[in-house]
Structures are given as structure tokens and as C-alpha cells.
Amino acid sequence: MQTYDFVIVGSGSAGCVLAERLSASGRFSVLVLEAGGSDRRFYVQMPLGYGKTFYDPAVNWNYKTEPDPGLAGNVDHWPRGKVLGGSSSINAMVWIRGHPADYDAWRDQGNPGWGFEDLLPAFKAIEDNEAGASRLRGKGGPVHVTDCTKLVHPLTGRYLEAAGQAGLSLNPDFNGETQEGVGVYQISTRDGRRMSAARAFLRPAMKRKNVRVETNALATRIIFEGKRAVGIEYEQNGASQTVRAGREVILSAGSINSPQLLQLSGVGPANHLKNLGIDIVHANENIGRNLEDHVGINYTFEGREATLNQTLRPWWGKLLVGMQYLLLRTGPLSLSMNAGGGFFRTDPALPRPNMQLYFQAFSTVKTKAGERPILTPDNWPGFSIGLSNCRPTSRGEIMIRSNNPRDYPKIVANAYSTDEDVAEMLAAVKFVRKIAAQPAMADLIVREVMPGPSITSDEDLILDFRKRSGTVYHPVSTCRMGPDPATSVVDPRLKVHGLDGLRVIDASIFPDNISGNTNAPSIMTGWKGAELVLADHI
Known part of the structure; x- marks a missing residue:
């Protein structure tokens, strides 16, 4: 079994940032597992090409919700990126951070370090804003933001x-x-091409000898030794593989796939998992719940x-x-x-x-x-x-249907x-x-x-x-952050409550949704999360 310091599941908006930041010093080895394939596709790189990727199974999970009474019984189409860059490779590219009060509310719920002024340096460091630098805007960062x-x-x-x-x-x-x-709206493009998280962060990181990216690698289970996550089992080209994490396993698979993988691994609502024949590693009723969407x-x-x-x-x-x-x-x-x-x-x-x-x-x-x-x-x-x-009060949930990793989870949106x-x-x-x-x-x-x-x-x-009505593709909070394990999944340092060696770093940790598009906040979460990880491994 090969060992890497950090094993990251998912190369989406947060996972790409983590790969770049955790590997930058050269001290740590990083493996990224991505269930999809390459982002080097014409309709991924062309900004308006996301009309073509909206249903394309080559780059899109193409999830469907359960029939929703709030949407007159309709089944809603939920596209999610299954490609390097994740949903940042198929989204509408609108660059919105959210209202400062959104983050202050996160902080005030018992999450120190997550207020707007705490996060502003990360937002600025990420940006290369065409409008120039200011107290609130960044210049020279990895993500070019175009003034349209x-x-x-x-x-x-x-x-x-x-x-x-x-x-x-x-x-x-x-x-x-x-x-x-x-x-x-300002958008995340540069020179007429999409500025996905893969282009901004992962592609530069892939040039380093201490970074390995495996595509078409579907994570099927977190490997635990007692209460400690020590590796990942995944399928690739029809074969089962295992890899060990010497320091941490990090889930950055997004608001659908991160709770799904936790549940498949025996971490989640106990009765639901037992009914599916899954042995309980750690019970937490919040995993997959508190789903919010715009x-x-x-x-x-x-x-x-x-x-x-x-x-x-x-x-x-x-x-x-x-x-x-x-x-x-x-x-x-x-x-x-x-x-x-x-x-x-x-x-x-x-x-x-x-x-x-x-x-x-x-x-x-x-x-x-x-x-x-x-x-x-x-x-x-x-x-x-x-x-x-911007801040709906409706809540839904995401629960696995079986112990088969290839079965799509049940998405109950509960809109309106x-x-x-x-x-x-x-x-x-x-x-x-x-x-x-x-x-x-x-x-x-x-x-x-x-x-x-x-x-x-x-x-x-x-x-x-x-x-x-339908989703505007901003699901969050299925592994929400908070100080109390009774109401949350990860702590303010993004460590999964009750377990060791395991973090979730993606939009699923948002305590509540933000006012606006979620790609910029997801990238920020990757940046902030990397800072927290590195601080624990000095």
C-alpha cells in the first residue's frame, strides 16, 4: 500500500486549492483522487460551453432529486462536476464572495476565525482582480477575475x-x-477561457514531484484503524486499490459526495446505516442533513x-x-x-x-x-x-440508498x-x-x-x-461546521467530530448558505482549510 502524507478525495473548488497549498513547500506528499477525468475539453475551457456540459455524463454526475412537493412534485436536475476542477469546470463563473454578515454569522455560531475580516486575507490572496487591488480586492492571485x-x-x-x-x-x-x-457580474475567466480551480491551482501543483493526481478513481470507503482514518479504498479501471495517508485523509468531494463517502464508511446516522448493513465506525445524525440550496x-x-x-x-x-x-x-x-x-x-x-x-x-x-x-x-x-x-430556511438531506458506492444517494431538497x-x-x-x-x-x-x-x-x-423553480446549483451544509457534535459534523478546524486524521474541506461544511454564488466561498474554504492543516503539521 502506497503512503502519502495527505490523501485528498475530490479535485473540485476546494480540493484543487488544497493540493496546491499543501504541496507548495515540498515537505509533504499529496495524492488527489478524482472520480472524473481530464478538464482538457473544449466545452469545459470555453466559458459559454457549460451549456454543453450541463447534461454531459463525461464531466457531470447528473444527479436528480426526489420528487419535490415544494416544486409541484417535479424532479430537479442537479449537475455536479465529475472532472478535474469539479463544479468550477462546469459552472456559470459568477464571482461572488457573499455578504460579510454571512461569515460573521458563522463566527458567532461558535466558529472562531471564520468571520469576514478573518477570511478577507484569504479572499484577497486568491484573486487577481482585473479592477485592481484595494482594501477589499486582491491582485496577483491565482484566480483571474474579469470585469465584464x-x-x-x-x-x-x-x-x-x-x-x-x-x-x-x-x-x-x-x-x-x-x-x-x-x-x-464579474466572472472567473482569463483571456476568454474559464478560470476553474483546476486551471488556477491544480495544474500548477501537478508539475511538482510531490503531487500525484489519479483520475477516474472513485473513492469507495475511508479506511479506519479504530477511530483514526488511515487511508482510502478506491476503484479505478475496474480494480480495487488502497492508499494510506500518513498524516490526514481530507474529503473535498462536495456537498453530495462527502457525506455519501462518510456514510458508506460507517460514519453517519446510525439506524440508517445499520439498516443498509453498514458497520458503524462513528454515529453522527448530522451527516447528510441540514442541506441548504438556493x-x-x-x-x-x-x-x-x-x-x-x-x-x-x-x-x-x-x-x-x-x-x-x-x-x-x-x-x-x-x-x-x-x-x-x-x-x-x-x-x-x-x-x-x-x-x-x-x-x-x-x-x-x-x-x-x-x-x-x-x-x-x-x-x-x-x-x-x-x-x-439568498438564505432560505428550508432544509433537506442527502442519504445513501445502499452500501454500493456507485448507487447515487437519495437527494431530498425540500424546496419552499x-x-x-x-x-x-x-x-x-x-x-x-x-x-x-x-x-x-x-x-x-x-x-x-x-x-x-x-x-x-x-x-x-x-x-x-x-x-x-429549480436549483441554482449551490447545495451546502451537509457536513456543517460547528463546535457542538450534537448539531454539526466538523469542528472549526474542519476536523470530523469524534474521529482522528480526517477532515472535510468543501462547501458541505458551510454552517449556513451564503448570499450569492458559492464557487468563490468554496475556493476560500480550500485556502483557509489548507492553512489549518499546515498549522497542525509544522
Whole structure:
């Protein structure tokens, strides 16, 4: 059995950072096990290519939830990256840290060192922000953050003007002094290519002699000696392999796969595991529970002016933007579908925004099977205003179905399962219509296509967003951090309660979800986690 100082399960947003940081000094050997394959694929590297990877089993786990009563009984599609870079290789690249108060709330729940000012140095060290360095922004870090202000579709300006007329201020930087307001999203790209965690961290680390990365290596079980994790069992090319961790096993497999692997290894809710014939190594009822996710919906409009629909739908348009991208690395294919956006409060009495906005200068009412219809939009001028909740109160769970590592776990999302979540979404969709009704946008709109002008009563609006809402791909908290083993899975140093030699370092440790997209906070968690690990192995 080969031995490495650190064995990292998962090469996602956090795992890539860990591999780079833990190997940088040359003192420690690092093995990374990734269930997927290489990220050197055209549609992974091309930013708008995530429309092609949305259902692609070569790079995507393609999880499905259980039928959700909160979503009118619908089964929700949960894409998760199964590739070097994890979900950072197939996401929409919007670079949002979250509201500072989110992290202060983590700290105040008994997690010292996790307040915003504690984490700000990590965020700054990660960034190479095109807008330059400041007290809050970093320059020269591994992740290049692109300012898209001059690159987005001109229709974005109409959206920003209308949102201002509806009462929202213009915000040039959602990661700056304030989060509230509307503006153009910054994205994690560089020179027209996706800046995934693999590109920023793992690829440089792979050049070192003390780093080994195994792809197509599915971790099947954590190996324990008593209460200490000492290695990982994994399958690769049809054969079972084992590897030993001389110092620590680190799970960075994400909010679905980290709790799954713990449960398969006998760590989790005791009765559930016993019923599946799994011997208990350590009982903890929280593993897989406390699942939080952001849920969103789009309102779609037909416009009087050309949108990206007229560029991306016809064959000649595809040819044009394709040549533009291949030759110059510019144009629509070099960007995210989310051009503008913002944050607002559904109730002025709230201390911080509770809703996130997304503006898309195209529409996709008619979908194409097997593909997210970014590259095949509607044949009429259309655009969408989307939104998602920032801090939902609904909670779900992720539980293994069997003791077979290849069986997908049961995902119970429980979207809109609280009155609070329903009430704030109702207020939020009404505000979207308020934006659309402002002079800057009203003259542009021919009609509201989805849900349509016949949907007006509160009851109909609620039924509509139950039918049409879905995840915005930010599941967290299934191995949540906290000081009390009765309510959490890992301690503030990300060590699994009750066990030795084992940490979880990924978005599953978030005590609560953050206000915004989760990729930047996941990368930060990898950076912070590496600091904690290194401090214990000086």
C-alpha cells in the first residue's frame, strides 16, 4: 500500500486549492483522487460551453432529486462536476464572495476565525482582480477575475436603468463596500477561457514531484484503524486499490459526495446505516442533513429589439461567434449567460439583501433535449430576469440508498418547505415585474412570455414558481461546521467530530448558505482549510 502524507478525495473548488497549498513547500506528499477525468475539453475551457456540459455524463454526475412537493412534485436536475476542477469546470463563473454578515454569522455560531475580516486575507490572496487591488480586492492571485462591464450585451444597460427606476442603486462591485444594488457580474475567466480551480491551482501543483493526481478513481470507503482514518479504498479501471495517508485523509468531494463517502464508511446516522448493513465506525445524525440550496426562477419577455437570440440561434450566427471565439477569444462564447444582476431586500426592514437577481440577454422557453439551451435560444427576440433566494430556511438531506458506492444517494431538497421561503419568493417575483414595468424596460417589451399576464393572483404566482423553480446549483451544509457534535459534523478546524486524521474541506461544511454564488466561498474554504492543516503539521 502506497503512503502519502495527505490523501485528498475530490479535485473540485476546494480540493484543487488544497493540493496546491499543501504541496507548495515540498515537505509533504499529496495524492488527489478524482472520480472524473481530464478538464482538457473544449466545452469545459470555453466559458459559454457549460451549456454543453450541463447534461454531459463525461464531466457531470447528473444527479436528480426526489420528487419535490415544494416544486409541484417535479424532479430537479442537479449537475455536479465529475472532472478535474469539479463544479468550477462546469459552472456559470459568477464571482461572488457573499455578504460579510454571512461569515460573521458563522463566527458567532461558535466558529472562531471564520468571520469576514478573518477570511478577507484569504479572499484577497486568491484573486487577481482585473479592477485592481484595494482594501477589499486582491491582485496577483491565482484566480483571474474579469470585469465584464464593457463586454456585456447593450440590453444589459436597459436592465440596469430599469432596476434603478425601481429603487435599486447601481453597484460597480458586489464584492466591494456593499452588496446591495444592481450591476454587471464579474466572472472567473482569463483571456476568454474559464478560470476553474483546476486551471488556477491544480495544474500548477501537478508539475511538482510531490503531487500525484489519479483520475477516474472513485473513492469507495475511508479506511479506519479504530477511530483514526488511515487511508482510502478506491476503484479505478475496474480494480480495487488502497492508499494510506500518513498524516490526514481530507474529503473535498462536495456537498453530495462527502457525506455519501462518510456514510458508506460507517460514519453517519446510525439506524440508517445499520439498516443498509453498514458497520458503524462513528454515529453522527448530522451527516447528510441540514442541506441548504438556493432556488431560482426566470421571468421571460419578448422584446422589440434584437437580443442574443438573433446572434446565437441561426447557423450563420453560430459560425460568426464561433470564429470570433476561436480567433480572438472574445464575444458571447467568452462570457457567462448571466450578464447583469444584483441583490435586493424583499422587506426594507431586513438588515441585508435576501434575494439575488440575474439578467440574461436571451431567452430559452423552448428547450432542446439533453442540452442546456444556451446555444439554441428562442427564434424571437427574448430576454430573462431571474432571481434566487439568498438564505432560505428550508432544509433537506442527502442519504445513501445502499452500501454500493456507485448507487447515487437519495437527494431530498425540500424546496419552499417553509412559509418564510414562499412569502419572500412571492414578494421577489412581484419585484421582478416592477423592474419590467419601469420606463427603461417597458417600451422594450412586447409581452411577458413566462409566466404570462394571466398569472396575477398570489395563489397563481406561488403555483407558478413552484412549477418552474429549480436549483441554482449551490447545495451546502451537509457536513456543517460547528463546535457542538450534537448539531454539526466538523469542528472549526474542519476536523470530523469524534474521529482522528480526517477532515472535510468543501462547501458541505458551510454552517449556513451564503448570499450569492458559492464557487468563490468554496475556493476560500480550500485556502483557509489548507492553512489549518499546515498549522497542525509544522
